[in-house]
Structures are given as C-alpha cells and as structure tokens.
Amino acid sequence: MAKLDLSTEEKIKDAAKKIFLEKGFGSATTRDIAECAETNIALVNYYFRSKEKLFHEIFRESFAETFMPVARILNDNLPLEAKIYKFVDHMTELLKRDPLLPMFVLSEMRGENSKMCELLTEMQAEEQNQFQQQLEEEAAKGNIRKTDFNQVEASLMAMVIFPFISMNMIKMKKNLTTEEFYRFVDERKKAIPEMILTFLRDRA
Amino acid sequence: MAKLDLSTEEKIKDAAKKIFLEKGFGSATTRDIAECAETNIALVNYYFRSKEKLFHEIFRESFAETFMPVARILNDNLPLEAKIYKFVDHMTELLKRDPLLPMFVLSEMRGENSKMCELLTEMQAEEQNQFQQQLEEEAAKGNIRKTDFNQVEASLMAMVIFPFISMNMIKMKKNLTTEEFYRFVDERKKAIPEMILTFLRDRA
DNA sequence: GTCTATAACGGGATAGAC
DNA sequence: GTCTATCCCGTTATAGAC
Numbered sequence: 481m482a483k484l485d486l487s488t489e490e491k492i493k494d495a496a497k498k499i500f501l502e503k504g505f506g507s508a509t510t511r512d513i514a515e516c517a518e519t520n521i522a523l524v525n526y527y528f529r530s531k532e533k534l535f536h537e538i539f540r541e542s543f544a545e546t547f548m549p550v551a552r553i554l555n556d557n558l559p560l561e562a563k564i565y566k567f568v569d570h571m572t573e574l575l576k577r578d579p580l581l582p583m584f585v586l587s588e589m590r591g592e593n594s595k596m597c598e599l600l601t602e603m604q605a606e607e608q609n610q611f612q613q614q615l616e617e618e619a620a621k622g623n624i625r626k627t628d629f630n631q632v633e634a635s636l637m638a639m640v641i642f643p644f645i646s647m648n649m650i651k652m653k654k655n656l657t658t659e660e661f662y663r664f665v666d667e668r669k670k671a672i673p674e675m676i677l678t679f680l681r682d683r684a
Numbered sequence: 685m686a687k688l689d690l691s692t693e694e695k696i697k698d699a700a701k702k703i704f705l706e707k708g709f710g711s712a713t714t715r716d717i718a719e720c721a722e723t724n725i726a727l728v729n730y731y732f733r734s735k736e737k738l739f740h741e742i743f744r745e746s747f748a749e750t751f752m753p754v755a756r757i758l759n760d761n762l763p764l765e766a767k768i769y770k771f772v773d774h775m776t777e778l779l780k781r782d783p784l785l786p787m788f789v790l791s792e793m794r795g796e797n798s799k800m801c802e803l804l805t806e807m808q809a810e811e812q813n814q815f816q817q818q819l820e821e822e823a824a825k826g827n828i829r830k831t832d833f834n835q836v837e838a839s840l841m842a843m844v845i846f847p848f849i850s851m852n853m854i855k856m857k858k859n860l861t862t863e864e865f866y867r868f869v870d871e872r873k874k875a876i877p878e879m880i881l882t883f884l885r886d887r888a
Numbered sequence: 889g890t891c892t893a894t895a896a897c898g899g900g901a902t903a904g905a906c
Numbered sequence: 907g908t909c910t911a912t913c914c915c916g917t918t919a920t921a922g923a924c
Contacts, residue, residue, distance in 0.1 A: 502795040507710030510900060525901060587791040589852045590784060591706040597856055604857060631875040635843045642842030645849060648793045652801060653808060671835040675883045682882045714918060729919055
C-alpha cells in the first residue's frame with residue numbers, strides 16, 4: 481500500500497482534490513479535508529496556509545497539468561481523421577480517470593469569478609490553433625466542407641466532455657452502473673468522430 | 685417598474701434564484717439573498733423556513749417547470765427534421781434567458797447527492813421516449829441511418845447545453861461579449877441540426 | 889408582516905506545547 | 907512536523923417588539 485507511505489503534504493493534497501472535486505470550493509470544508517487525509521486542520525494550514533491557497537493549487541494542477549495537455553492534441557501535427565480519433569480517445573480516457581474534473585473546473589468559473597479567470601487567461605496565452613488552420617486548409621483543398629471553426633470545435637468539446645458533466649443524471653435516467661456508463665463513453669470514442677467526420681466530408 | 689410591486693415573498697424568491705444560480709448552494713449565503721431582495725434574513729426564514737427549503741423550491745421550479753417542458757419537445761408528434769430544429773431553437777432561447785440554469789442543476793448533483801437525485805427520479809418517472817421510437821422507425825423505413833439512440837441523444841443535448849455551461853470559458857477564450865456569445869449560440873440553432881441530420885441521412 | 893437583536897453553531901485560522 | 911485547544915468571525919435561525 482504505497483498510499484500509506486505518502487508524505488503528509490501529499491496525503492492532504494490528495495484528500496483536498498477528492499473533496500473539492502466532489503463538493504466544490506463553497507461546500508467543501510477544511511475539516512472534511514483534514515479528516516479525509518487522516519490528519520488535523522492545523523496541518524492543512526501548516527502546509528498550505530489557507531483553504532483558498534490549497535484550492536488554487538488543486539485547480540491549477542487539475543486544469544493546467546492534467547486537462548490542457550490533452551486539449552492540446554488538437555494542435556498536434558497529425559492528419560485530420562487520426563487527430564480527431566486521438567483527441568476523443570485520450571480525452572475520454574483522461575475523464576474516465578477523473579470524471580468530476582470538468583464540473584469542478586467549470587463550476588468554479590460561474591458568475592464572472594475573477595480568481596479562476598485570471599489563472600486561465602495566463603495559461604492559454606500561448607495557444608495557436610493549428611487545428612483551425614488545418615480545417616481551413618482541408619476545406620480549401622476541397623477535402624472537407626467549409627465550416628465555421630468555432631462551431632465545430634464547440635460541438636467536438638461538448639460531445640466529449642458533456643456526458644461526464646451530466647454523468648449522474650445519465651446514470652440515473654438510464655439506470656447505469658459506473659461500469660456501464662464507462663462502456664457508454666467508450667462507445668462514444670467511435671460515435672463522436674464518426675458524426676463529425678461524416679458531417680465534414682459531406683460537402684453541402 | 686412592476687418589479688417593485690412584487691410581494692416580499694416573490695422578491696425573495698427572485699433574489700434567491702439569482703444568488704443560487706450564480707454561486708451554488710454552498711457558496712450562497714442567506715445574507716446575500718436577503719440583501720439582494722432588499723429585506724433582511726429574518727424575512728427569508730419567515731417565508732421559507734430555512735436556506736435548504738428555499739433552495740429546494742428554486743431547484744424544483746427551475747428544473748421541473750422550466751427545463752423539462754422544453755426537453756419534452758423531443759416527445760412531440762412532429763416530423764424528425766422539424767422536431768430537431770424546434771428543440772434546438774426552444775432550448776437555446778430558454779438558456780439565453782437563463783444561461784446559468786444547466787450549471788446550477790448539474791453542479792448540485794455531484795457526488796451522488798441524494799437530495800436532488802430523489803427529486804429527479806420522481807419527476808421523470810413518466811417519460812416515454814417517443815423520440816427513440818421515431819428514430820428507430822425512420823431507420824427501419826431506410827430514411828436515416830441505423831444508430832444507437834442514446835449516443836445521438838447525448839450528442840444532441842451536449843451540443844445545445846454545453847456551450848452555456850462553459851459560457852465564461854468560451855467568452856474568455858474567444859474574447860466575446862455577452863451579445864457576441866448569444867450570436868454564437870444563435871448560429872448553433874442551424875449548425876447543430878445540420879450536423880445531426882447530415883449524419884443521420886448519410887446511410888453508411 | 890416586518891424589523892432588531894441575539895442565540896447557537898460551524899468554519900477557518902492560529903498559538904503554543906511537544 | 908505534529909497535535910490540542912482556542913479564538914474569532916460569518917452564518918443560520920429564532921425570539922420578541924412593533
């Protein structure tokens with residue numbers, strides 16, 4: 481059980497991630513986190529100074545270090561079809577490991593929340609949208625339909641991410657176990673690229 | 685200004701909806717709500733007994749009375765194409781009036797939250813999926829491709845709802861004002877049915 | 889119905905011993 | 907680094923005057 485050998489700091493961070501992802505900043509308490517990490521409140525503050533600082537660290541790691549690298553697959557140098565399949569596959573696998581991540585990130589950005597927004601703007605300053613360029617070039621060559629890039633991008637992201645955001649609702653409505661839900665999103669690894677590519681290739 | 689003539693109870697409910705939708709249950713405080721309704725905490729509790737009771741009332745109204753009726757358009761007796769266009773159009777208009785609604789509903793269902801889940805199960809007990817039957821019939825007739833209904837439904841919902849859940853992120857990333865964002869989702873009223881229908885009609 | 893005042897509680901943070 | 911005890915504040919909820 482390697483988990484028991486983790487440093488206290490790591491145990492607290494793991495616990496904090498679990499609690500924050502489940503409850504969000506507002507509903508999570510430092511007591512929850514301390515208890516879940518099998519220590520006490522004083523140590524949480526000893527290592528991280530405050531609940532807010534701890535939250536920021538979790539948020540940054542979850543978003544910048546976990547989510548963004550996968551999102552950047554769209555900027556890889558790959559043929560269109562392979563790229564879309566790879567993106568959907570990798571993103572789905574990431575979200576299966578961390579299904580609460582999208583809800584966590586997005587729910588903390590409600591109401592023009594200043595703190596998180598700052599974080600994000602600095603993160604994505606670099607972005608360069610190789611994907612947009614690729615779609616335009618393929619359209620110019622007549623290989624695919626001419627489309628509004630933003631619409632395609634939004635639909636792609638939506639189709640991959642949204643099922644995880646509404647996971648509990650889907651599981652309830654369709655009466656699925658977690659395994660069945662994961663089978664469902666695994667099937668989407670094929671269904672989503674199929675829909676997008678069928679649409680793109682149908683030159684209207 | 686009809687708003688000033690509202691009964692105190694209505695003013696409190698309106699304020700509560702605004703605050704809860706912005707911050708979620710955990711981060712919203714009764715003080716916020718009272719202040720926003722231009723009264724005091726005592727009156728909030730006088731009319732609604734507790735913060736939690738007030739929340740439940742808002743949640744039920746938002747979901748059952750606002751969201752579900754539009755979702756049920758998929759069970760209307762309409763030709764496939766007209767139905768999809770109507771659904772996307774009505775849902776988009778609903779969400780433009782209440783852009784925080786999906787985030788609100790879904791974020792309160794994290795972590796297998798028992799309270800909200802009960803509410804939802806009783807609500808949707810009736811559902812009968814005329815839409816699924818319709819897709820199967822059209823496929824049998826050879827008018828559209830044979831598909832997995834759950835995948836199509838998930839993609840449709842995702843494409844309509846997800847942009848509102850990630851509204852702040854989109855606005856920031858693409859540097860959009862609220863008006864520009866609304867123009868973006870208005871364009872989706874055409875883009876989404878187009879993608880779905882192109883896919884369905886392409887008999888693989 | 890509406891307000892002021894306050895009780896009762898819970899949460900974040902810290903002091904200080906070890 | 908770790909723990910116990912405690913402070914202090916914000917929050918919910920209510921009692922009681924008007």
